[in-house]
Amino acid sequence: MSRNPELFERALRTIPGGVNSPVRAFRSVGGAPRFIRRAQGPYLWDADGTRYIDYIGSWGPAILGHAHPEVVRAVQDAAAGGLSFGTPTEAEIEIAEAIVARIPSIEKVRLVSSGTEATMTAIRLARGFTGRPKIVKFEGCYHGHADSLLVKAGSGLLTFGNPTSAGVPPEFIQHTLVLDYNRLASVEEAFQRHGPEIACVIVEPIAGNMNLVKPAPGFLAGLRKLCTDHGALLIFDEVMTGFRVGPQGVQGLTGIRPDLTTLAKIIGGGMPIGAFGGRADIMEQIAPVGPVYQAGTLSGNPVAVAAGLATLRLLSAPGFYDALTARTARLVSGLTERARAAGVPFSADYAGGLFGLYFSATIPTSLAEVSRCDIERFNRFFHGMLDRGVHFAPSAFEAGFVSAAHDDAVIDATLDAAQAVFATL
């Protein structure tokens, strides 16, 4: 008897839905989530001791694989010196310097404790800097769970069919304009109509919360130009893509410079962290130098900063992203070939260590197209793979994550399992 259903039953008694974040639930695929006891490299082990190849990677942070010895050592050393001080530390300067040195659009950066805090504050800062109320976001992009951003906001909400959360009064989102991803014409129209009122455009420059959807050619450049022309700020939410798709995020791949960038996930190496940064003149509007308030008891936590610094150091090894991208390419092309051989309509896409699998013959370019994929078939694929020891995210609206620990043997084992599963679909 597996312990997972038993643990799930027990969790349901004291934790809403049995999970501490809705994307962990198996509600859309069915069954009980696996309760993970430990992880190492590309693998997870559940409460039964069953091993899984992991393509969730803690939803992004685990780019080096789980429990990388150098990251674990950095955490242990930091923890032994005290868990939190509530005073400045030298390590905070080091991680700020590391981020500023790596991401060209970031001149100054502030640390927070999650991606949600980073985007929430970046929006407040954009409004404070411009003195304007409205923000533009795109359908299917998730920017954390702050009220004004929780409109048509990607995977968790999509999986459960709620366009917008209950508990958000309409007044709180009256200044949020929600447009279609990859449709520049609608952004032009929004600026024509509301230009002087728009503080910022926030976008996932590669969308990773409605499965994976890449920006169409000219989309990001068009956003940049519209923002510049109308005096609005462009915010790249690189919480997922930062240090995931390449050493400088999407802005490194495209050469397009946002005014503000939000980061989290990888920069904490698995510990809770977030950051927002950008042009110095904008960042100087933040307290204590400027009038836009933001604070955090655990911001810049020494243990999280140590994990982040160790991770960023390892990511700057020469050739790291070339090797990671080659792994992801091998996975994606191998899955596509095997699906084709089995006659299953399937496509896949990737950037660096981030990938999307679609049960549709063509790669989607919008939320509407992602929603038309064969979700029921994905669910069968998901469970077939799980039964064969491969753990993908439990939703057709999620992207997947490859780590540096996913070597050729791990990818090949995944492809063997997929071949068997595709044959049953």
Ligand SMILES: *Cc1c(COP(=O)(O)O)cnc(C)c1O
């Ligand atoms: C994960 C994510 C967030 C939220 O980060 P949390 O740390 O979960 O609050 C925001 N934006 C994007 C693009 C994300 O992928």
